[in-house]
Amino acid sequence: MSTTPRQQAVAIISGACGDIGRAIALELARRGVGMGLADILPADRTEALLNEVRALEVPVRYDQVDVSDAQAVQRWVGTVEGDIGGPNLVVAAAATVTLAGAMKVTEEQWKRELDVNLTGSFLTARAGAASMLAARREGRIVFVGSWAAHSPHTNLPAYSVSKAGVRMLCKCMALELASSGILVNEVAPGYVDAGLSAVVFRENPGAREQAAARVPVGRLMSAQDVARQVAYLCLDSSPHTTGSTLLMDGGLSLGQGPNAPGGPAT
């Protein structure tokens, strides 16, 4: 699929009220993509975003959806199909995080995190893909993953496991859908100065500065940085790029173990 002219492409984006979801919506809208947005938050939280998207002259609608509810996701995609058009781009960005190690996290928290982050991503991607397959539309699916998928975080076991699951889901769906012209990829950000991390930074004085100091490129990234990479995978990447992880962690994964800042020199 090449970059499409105005309003030809239609995206469904979950987690659209979040910092990164919102940045993705605006980045795609600037490129002429119409969209159906969803989040678990009520519609009155989205007026400003909807107005910004409408000002870019692309069609947009918002639905309040819990992505862990298969029927709600199915209804959302059907409504977008009828109102905006059949989606050819899917961005699964909804997620939640619990800061609790494996010995502290409750079963309820563990289950909810996997339900939203992993099953919700699966349901969103599958419903979008089913719509494309039914209409023989080619398209692209992008999961918003995380470097936590491959780097153990002792304070985020449920989140890390959910993102590791998303990575394998991406590969499985990429293989299953490749012959139908549907490319499936993941962006894996490191520390973003927004959204889920911003909450942690706010609640833990000094955490933001400590995080920035650990990033080899020397700075945290913005939601806009992530949105640009999602748009690249949606609209500009090679037709051979599928099942891949676009790691954008500023070198965090390279600087672990003996190479961690302050670690031994050899």
Ligand SMILES: NC(=O)c1ccc[n+]([C@@H]2O[C@H](COP(=O)([O-])OP(=O)(O)OC[C@H]3O[C@@H](n4cnc5c(N)ncnc54)[C@H](O)[C@@H]3O)[C@@H](O)[C@H]2O)c1
């Ligand atoms: N902020 C970071 O440092 C960072 C780093 C790596 C990856 N990510 C990923 O980026 C994505 C966006 O996160 P963010 O940082 O913008 O956080 P955010 O909290 O601002 O956005 C997440 C959104 O998901 C929504 N959501 C939560 N549960 C939902 C549900 N059941 N159904 C529908 N929507 C639901 C929330 O309401 C929220 O608007 C997530 O997938 C996250 O894992 C974030």
